[in-house]
Amino acid sequence: MSEATIDPRSLRAPPRRPLRLSWSDERVRGIFWQILVVGIVGSIVWWLWSNTVHNLEVRRIATGFGFLNREAGLPIAESVIDYSPADTYLRALVVGLLNTLKVSVVGIILATILGTLMGIARLSRNWLLSKLAGIYIEAIRDLPLLLQLLLWYAILQGLPGPRQALNPAPGVFLSNRGLKLPWIEWQAAHGWALLALILGIIGTLAWRRVAIARRMQDGQPRRVWPVALGLIVALPLAVWYALGAPWVVDWPALRGFNFRGGANMSPEYFALLLGLVLYTAGFIAEIVRAGILAVPHGQWEAAQALGLRPKMVLKLIVLPQALRVIIPPMTSQYLNITKNSSLAVAIGYQDIVSIANTTLNQTGQAIEGIAIIMLVYLTISLSISLFMNWYNARIALVER
Amino acid sequence: MSDLTLTTAAAHSPEAVSRSAPLSQVGLAGWLRANLFSSWLSSAVTLVLLYLVIRWVAGFVEWGIVNAIWWVPENQTQACRDLKGTGACWAVIAEKHRFILFGTYPYDEHWRPALCVLLFVGLYVVSAMRRFWRKELALIWVAVLALIGVLMWGGVLGLPYVPQERWGGLPITLILATFGLAFAFPLAILVALGRRSRLPAIKALCVLYVELIRGVPLISLLFMASVMFPLFLPEGMNIDKLLRAQIAIILFAGAYLAEVVRGGLQALDKGQYEAAEALGLSYWQKTGFIILPQALRLVIPPLVNTFIGFFKDTSLVLIIGIFDLLTAGKTAIIEPAWQGFGVEVYVTVGAIYFVFCFAMSKYSQSLEAELNRHRRR
Numbered sequence: 001m002s003e004a005t006i007d008p009r010s011l012r013a014p015p016r017r018p019l020r021l022s023w024s025d026e027r028v029r030g031i032f033w034q035i036l037v038v039g040i041v042g043s044i045v046w047w048l049w050s051n052t053v054h055n056l057e058v059r060r061i062a063t064g065f066g067f068l069n070r071e072a073g074l075p076i077a078e079s080v081i082d083y084s085p086a087d088t089y090l091r092a093l094v095v096g097l098l099n100t101l102k103v104s105v106v107g108i109i110l111a112t113i114l115g116t117l118m119g120i121a122r123l124s125r126n127w128l129l130s131k132l133a134g135i136y137i138e139a140i141r142d143l144p145l146l147l148q149l150l151l152w153y154a155i156l157q158g159l160p161g162p163r164q165a166l167n168p169a170p171g172v173f174l175s176n177r178g179l180k181l182p183w184i185e186w187q188a189a190h191g192w193a194l195l196a197l198i199l200g201i202i203g204t205l206a207w208r209r210v211a212i213a214r215r216m217q218d219g220q221p222r223r224v225w226p227v228a229l230g231l232i233v234a235l236p237l238a239v240w241y242a243l244g245a246p247w248v249v250d251w252p253a254l255r256g257f258n259f260r261g262g263a264n265m266s267p268e269y270f271a272l273l274l275g276l277v278l279y280t281a282g283f284i285a286e287i288v289r290a291g292i293l294a295v296p297h298g299q300w301e302a303a304q305a306l307g308l309r310p311k312m313v314l315k316l317i318v319l320p321q322a323l324r325v326i327i328p329p330m331t332s333q334y335l336n337i338t339k340n341s342s343l344a345v346a347i348g349y350q351d352i353v354s355i356a357n358t359t360l361n362q363t364g365q366a367i368e369g370i371a372i373i374m375l376v377y378l379t380i381s382l383s384i385s386l387f388m389n390w391y392n393a394r395i396a397l398v399e400r
Numbered sequence: 401m402s403d404l405t406l407t408t409a410a411a412h413s414p415e416a417v418s419r420s421a422p423l424s425q426v427g428l429a430g431w432l433r434a435n436l437f438s439s440w441l442s443s444a445v446t447l448v449l450l451y452l453v454i455r456w457v458a459g460f461v462e463w464g465i466v467n468a469i470w471w472v473p474e475n476q477t478q479a480c481r482d483l484k485g486t487g488a489c490w491a492v493i494a495e496k497h498r499f500i501l502f503g504t505y506p507y508d509e510h511w512r513p514a515l516c517v518l519l520f521v522g523l524y525v526v527s528a529m530r531r532f533w534r535k536e537l538a539l540i541w542v543a544v545l546a547l548i549g550v551l552m553w554g555g556v557l558g559l560p561y562v563p564q565e566r567w568g569g570l571p572i573t574l575i576l577a578t579f580g581l582a583f584a585f586p587l588a589i590l591v592a593l594g595r596r597s598r599l600p601a602i603k604a605l606c607v608l609y610v611e612l613i614r615g616v617p618l619i620s621l622l623f624m625a626s627v628m629f630p631l632f633l634p635e636g637m638n639i640d641k642l643l644r645a646q647i648a649i650i651l652f653a654g655a656y657l658a659e660v661v662r663g664g665l666q667a668l669d670k671g672q673y674e675a676a677e678a679l680g681l682s683y684w685q686k687t688g689f690i691i692l693p694q695a696l697r698l699v700i701p702p703l704v705n706t707f708i709g710f711f712k713d714t715s716l717v718l719i720i721g722i723f724d725l726l727t728a729g730k731t732a733i734i735e736p737a738w739q740g741f742g743v744e745v746y747v748t749v750g751a752i753y754f755v756f757c758f759a760m761s762k763y764s765q766s767l768e769a770e771l772n773r774h775r776r777r
Contacts, residue, residue, distance in 0.1 A: 142757035154742030
């Protein structure tokens with residue numbers, strides 16, 4: 001039946017005319033313009049390239065990535081992995097990359113939370129809350145991020161020294177040396193408990209799939225939360241308890257001129273994280289607000305008319321539709337946080353850009369240094385886009 | 401029938417006298433109840449926020465106005481240092497405001513960059529008015545930008561020559577932003593058209609350019625401009641640092657604006673393209689007379705938002721040492737006497753950026769409302 005409605009002629013490709021060597025043939029003109037443009041761009045690139053090669057010869061700069069195995073001799077203040085100035089440039093760059101990832105990942109998580117809260121607050125029926133969120137969003141978006149970073153850094157540097165540190169909560173110290181937090185001493189039992197937690201989450205997700213599949217067959221709802229409680233909460237606790245329930249909190253304390261113990265957040269990292277999170281949250285708030293407003297009011301009403309409870313309305317009807325609008329611009333905000341973390345160089349946090357810049361100043365390998373920065377960011381950008389595109393495709397509207 | 405009798409009976413009953421709404425529902429009390437104290441949770445949030453706002457505003461007024469020091473004699477900043485943390489030292493602004501605004505431009509000639517700033521602002525205001533959106537506007541731009549060049553450089557009409565190395569402050573920020581957009585915009589249109597082109601080689605080039613630029617941070621392009629551009633050029637040929645940064649900003653802005661323009665080209669109804677082709681218009685006629693005027697109109701609000709982004713992003717030239725507004729502010733507090741007053745300087749510089757960005761943002765919102773008027777019911 002359906003075949004009869006399609007005109008069979010439309011399935012056939014249009015007949016290919018033989019190429020006429022005449023200006024009036026569209027394809028000839030197309031080929032001409034392409035050759036022209038590619039030729040111009042190509043010759044400009046070739047000209048720049050030959051100049052560069054010539055300049056490198058004149059200045060006796062050896063190209064290549066051999067310098068990566070030389071001793072770096074550059075001190076790095078904070079590092080996730082072991083590092084000393086006697087290590088190679090390659091290791092220094094890896095440290096920088098990890099520092100970039102450290103600030104980007106934490107920044108993305110915190111900015112998403114704060115931005116979502118601010119976006120919801122902006123829509124609140126409470127006039128004061130909505131206005132204050134509006135003022136925050138407008139003000140933070142109208143100031144350059146670099147200026148905000150410098151301002152936060154100046155404020156953190158203006159704090160009193162460790163001896164007169166601010167102590168807003170027990171064990172939390174804020175001074176011009178950064179933020180000190182109490183931290184649990186890491187022991188083997190914690191590792192096993194963490195492993196049990198991860199296994200528990202995987203098990204719960206698996207059970208959820210099974211539960212949904214069975215419900216699809218017989219229509220009987222099956223509870224997920226008792227399994228989740230058992231696998232995610234009880235199992236890790238049991239593992240931890242079985243291994244002796246170790247619990248030693250490492251409190252920061254003043255020794256001499258500085259603090260000992262606890263977790264430390266350097267002023268540079270703290271200022272960068274604060275600036276990135278507050279700035280990006282302003283943009284995320286607007287995205288979240290637009291996403292929620294994009295769900296037509298009729299959808300809420302129809303869901304309520306079906307007898308769904310308010311929580312279910314949000315979970316089953318509104319959020320899936322709002323997320324569809326929110327995800328694509330959110331992706332570019334995540335990319336922005338990662339790219340903006342390169343402003344670290346202005347306040348002395350040693351991220352990949354800062355270390356690559358020092359490297360190229362020390363070795364004179366300008367082209368390689370810039371190439372490394374660009375390659376790293378292109379890789380990160382592409383990975384985030386790929387992941388978010390995959391997620392977007394998963395939640396996208398299934399159309400015919 | 402019975403319904404009808406019922407209603408008439410109700411209308412005549414003595415209770416049906418029209419009464420005004422209860423006092424708790426109208427006027428100030430009603431508004432407060434509806435908007436601030438509608439439920440227990442809402443009341444609690446209101447009270448907590450009210451407390452925080454009053455505390456912060458009071459704290460800021462105390463720091464910024466009550467305890468502030470507005471003026472100190474010749475670099476004697478001890479009074480300011482004694483008040484550190486409890487009062488602002490606006491004396492640093494009183495002392496350094498000329499430096500922050502105009503950098504190292506010769507002191508006696510400061511009226512020239514000041515006039516340039518006014519010319520820039522005038523240019524923005526004229527460009528923002530819809531009644532001036534016509535072809536002559538391009539001529540006004542060329543004339544004003546040329547006049548700004550004459551004023552800044554001098555060397556003619558009895559104005560002393562000022563080398564570009566001595567320019568600084570707000571004019572540099574405005575120059576980077578304005579020239580950046582003036583050149584990036586045509587580039588962006590070409591790239592956006594190229595990306596939608598049916599010719600595979602041109603399309604590939606444009607995609608490569610846009611995705612490469614958008615995948616890396618502006619800083620890496622600025623570094624490239626400051627350390628790699630000299631290697632690109634033939635020996636002996638040298639372009640100055642400001643121009644190199646300007647080129648990097650143009651390339652960067654071009655890629656982002658191209659994506660905005662492409663959004664407009666895609667949003668335009670397909671029938672418009674087909675109708676233009678059916679009329680027998682050539683590609684450039686079709687693009688110039690039919691497609692671009694409509695597509696650009698569709699994307700004016702996001703374009704203005706992108707402009708705001710670039711205005712803010714020009715501050716990144718601080719990292720390669722170009723003397724824009726933010727760099728001037730940062731340099732003003734290097735002098736030992738004024739070290740440690742960063743907060744006051746950054747608040748002031750931030751206020752200047754805010755005025756420009758807020759004006760653009762409000763303009764974008766009003767424009768959006770105006771352009772969408774036909775869609776509103």
